[in-house]
Amino acid sequence: MSVFDCAAAHIKSISPYQPGKPISELAREMGLDESSIVKLASNENPLGMSPSARAAAEAALADVARYPDGNGFDLKQAVSRHHDVATGQIVLGNGSNDVLEMVARALLGPGRSAVYSRHAFAVYPLATLAAGASGIEVPARDFGCDLAAMRDAIRDDTRVVFIANPNNPTGTFVEADALERFIADVPAGVLVVLDEAYSEYLPPERAYDSVRWLAKYPNLLVSRTFSKAYGLAGLRVGYGLGQTEVIDLLNRVRQPFNVTSVGLAAAVAALADQDFVRATAATNADGLRQVRSFLDSEGIDCIPSFANFIAFQVGDAAATNRRLLEQGVIVRPIAGYAMPQWLRVSIGLEAENARFTDALRKALS
Ligand SMILES: *Cc1c(COP(=O)(O)O)cnc(C)c1O
Numbered sequence: 017m018s019v020f021d022c023a024a025a026h027i028k029s030i031s032p033y034q035p036g037k038p039i040s041e042l043a044r045e046m047g048l049d050e051s052s053i054v055k056l057a058s059n060e061n062p063l064g065m066s067p068s069a070r071a072a073a074e075a076a077l078a079d080v081a082r083y084p085d086g087n088g089f090d091l092k093q094a095v096s097r098h099h100d101v102a103t104g105q106i107v108l109g110n111g112s113n114d115v116l117e118m119v120a121r122a123l124l125g126p127g128r129s130a131v132y133s134r135h136a137f138a139v140y141p142l143a144t145l146a147a148g149a150s151g152i153e154v155p156a157r158d159f160g161c162d163l164a165a166m167r168d169a170i171r172d173d174t175r176v177v178f179i180a181n182p183n184n185p186t187g188t189f190v191e192a193d194a195l196e197r198f199i200a201d202v203p204a205g206v207l208v209v210l211d212e213a214y215s216e217y218l219p220p221e222r223a224y225d226s227v228r229w230l231a232k233y234p235n236l237l238v239s240r241t242f243s244k245a246y247g248l249a250g251l252r253v254g255y256g257l258g259q260t261e262v263i264d265l266l267n268r269v270r271q272p273f274n275v276t277s278v279g280l281a282a283a284v285a286a287l288a289d290q291d292f293v294r295a296t297a298a299t300n301a302d303g304l305r306q307v308r309s310f311l312d313s314e315g316i317d318c319i320p321s322f323a324n325f326i327a328f329q330v331g332d333a334a335a336t337n338r339r340l341l342e343q344g345v346i347v348r349p350i351a352g353y354a355m356p357q358w359l360r361v362s363i364g365l366e367a368e369n370a371r372f373t374d375a376l377r378k379a380l381s
Contacts (some may be wrong), residue, residue, distance in 0.1 A: 061247035111256025160188030187321025192224030216245035
């Protein structure tokens with residue numbers, strides 16, 4: 017028997033995460049010039065990062081022979097001021113994925129279950145299954161969370177409910193009041209993980225402050241990331257906010273130096289540059305309108321999005337994706353999200369969006 021044969025069944029049952037294709041890989045495969053390739057596949061920030069975050073990252077490089085501050089003192093201070101929470105209510109992660117993994121390690125395990133929606137972020141089933149727990153996937157409503165069905169799906173062995181708002185890859189959004197009613201209705205022993213990776217992109221009339229709910233709901237954990245609107249995806253920094261008891265549990269399973277010194281320094285500076293975040297949201301709103309109006313004018317079915325990407329239906333998505341790749345445009349097939357006829361495109365700069373719409377028109381003609 018091989019090592020693989022002897023591995024636990026719940027590990028062998030996992031289908032690995034499929035990331036967006038890197039620019040360098042497509043350039044190699046197609047013999048294209050890297051600079052001619054447009055990557056709109058991983059919901060990255062087309063404006064890059066705040067100049068002050070870049071300067072802070074570069075300055076931090078001088079000290080990389082030292083271990084990072086394992087408690088992330090400076091970043092916790094900054095996050096504490098930003099959200100008006102105590103530093104004991106913050107856990108830092110190597111990306112917010114790391115926070116989701118900590119939740120699974122701390123609360124899930126064999127004989128336990130987690131609830132999430134169909135078409136929800138792939139890391140929820142991954143983290144759940146890796147912990148040896150079972151995943152309860154609840155059918156979606158209009159591609160978004162069906163909160164009533166998710167409430168009904170909670171069993172005695174359920175310990176976690178994962179909700180991304182807005183959700184990736186569908187871009188769907190649950191209104192704040194419905195969400196709060198749901199949280200209030202979840203049993204006290206079940207942690208609701210509210211994954212707000214895209215909340216900076218919400219239009220003002222949809223924006224809500226879930227951090228204010230933490231005082232009322234001890235079983236709520238809010239997760240945020242520096243990967244999207246803050247433009248630090250490659251540095252891997254995210255955080256979770258909760259009541260101190262929950263944060264204490266997560267810290268028990270956290271790797272001691274899980275966030276790099278460069279990431280910590282950049283994140284402090286990035287958080288201080290809210291003008292950059294506002295510019296990012298404005299660029300995204302314009303780009304989303306640009307792409308949406310193209311899809312509408314071509315009669316291509318799409319899911320109204322509240323984030324920095326949009327999913328659209330093309331029938332044979334694998335073939336369309338191939339034709340886009342041949343033209344140097346990388347988007348994301350989402351067959352792994354039970355949406356084999358759909359593609360997801362991240363919103364880029366105006367010229368990148370135009371490259372995408374031109375390429376899609378050709379791909380479909
Ligand atoms: C991108 C994304 C994240 C963030 O992942 P990081 O690990 O912080 O880079 C979290 N949740 C969802 C739903 C996402 O789409």
